Amino acid sequence: MPATGQASFPALGSGAVTVVADGRRLEAAHQAVAAEVDAIDRACSRFRADSELTRVNAAGGRPVAVGEVLLDAVEVALRAARLTGGDVDPTVGQALMLLGYDRDFDAVAAAGRPVVRAAVVPGWRRVRVDRRRGRVRVPAGVRLDLGATAKALAADRAAARAARAAGCGVLVSLGGDVAAAGEPPPGGWQVRVADWHAAGPDAQGETVSIAGGGLATSSTTVRRWTRGEEHLHHIVDPRTGRSAPVVWRTVSVAAATCVDANVAATAAIIRGVRAAAWLGGLGLPARLVRPDGSVVRVAGWPEPGRVVAA
């Protein structure tokens, strides 16, 4: 049985990790992942002046011709909004800016003046995608933010592309959004679940094994900043235009794709006390962590320590 291989590089404001079931195929998989990540970044970044998304947001309500990647990404974001009843809404960009998250997070001031007003989130139904003409239009003043879906979409696409290129099973993590494609190694892919994707192997959390699909985690403990006395984080409730109340510290979800996992995890943070029942009703295995560290597991998420021999 060939040994697995692993490579990583900085990407999308965090990091990309490629793991292959056959270490001899690592280079091919790594190149495929890098190409896919670059394509998503050039299309979907809110902070790159040369991205297609920046052009769309600056178009003053006019339709903008864009490539297939952004068309796909916006359609995925609108699907997320539809499936969550508007909880995961890509039109929160202006609200994030008013809260202070108006540049790459590393450059956001940790503290500042109080937020005196929150933006009314315009709503995803006002976004138009014209697939035939290859155009996207958002009303003047509306800013799309694809943060809840684009990185997960990149993970799904990168894993599939890398598995094709390498001809073996591939696991991709983009800032903690995890996708697997192809034949997994014996025993599956081992994934640590924690509050922060870069916390290191000894971080408080659990390790699970997945055979495929996606696993994503949303957390209110990262990308935090303060304005006045208010502690803010990056997950905005579209109904208030402010950071969602912290009912769950961290939510991890497994799904058929990383996009679905991330949409569900983000929606769970916003839904608060109703999240566990919602996830259970959808049959999505999930681990929800309260601020005090206590854990709720639903839909078959395993208890730690019950390791079953492969």
Added chain:
Amino acid sequence: MPPPDPGAAGRRDTGLRQLSRLTRWVLAGALALTGALSAIAAHAFPGRGTAAGRVTPSTARAGSSARAGSPAAGADDGTTGGGLQAPASAPSAASGSGAVTSGGS
């Protein structure tokens, strides 16, 4: 009584025809303007479909807490297989630190 002006009837008929044409043009213009304004309004303001406005027993899943007035989460407007999809198999417990870490970013 003066004799009737033989050209008066002709001028009257001509005037009535012009008035009739004008009326038709005004009517057509009003209809076109109404249509154009309706289209502009439809694109400018967010709509609410009747199907999306209800959560019916057939689309709401047991245990779901979809909000009243919101689409049933996972239903995807009735598109088969279009909702949030569960994995083929649930994660299983494992030991060790894992090849990657899923966490907030």
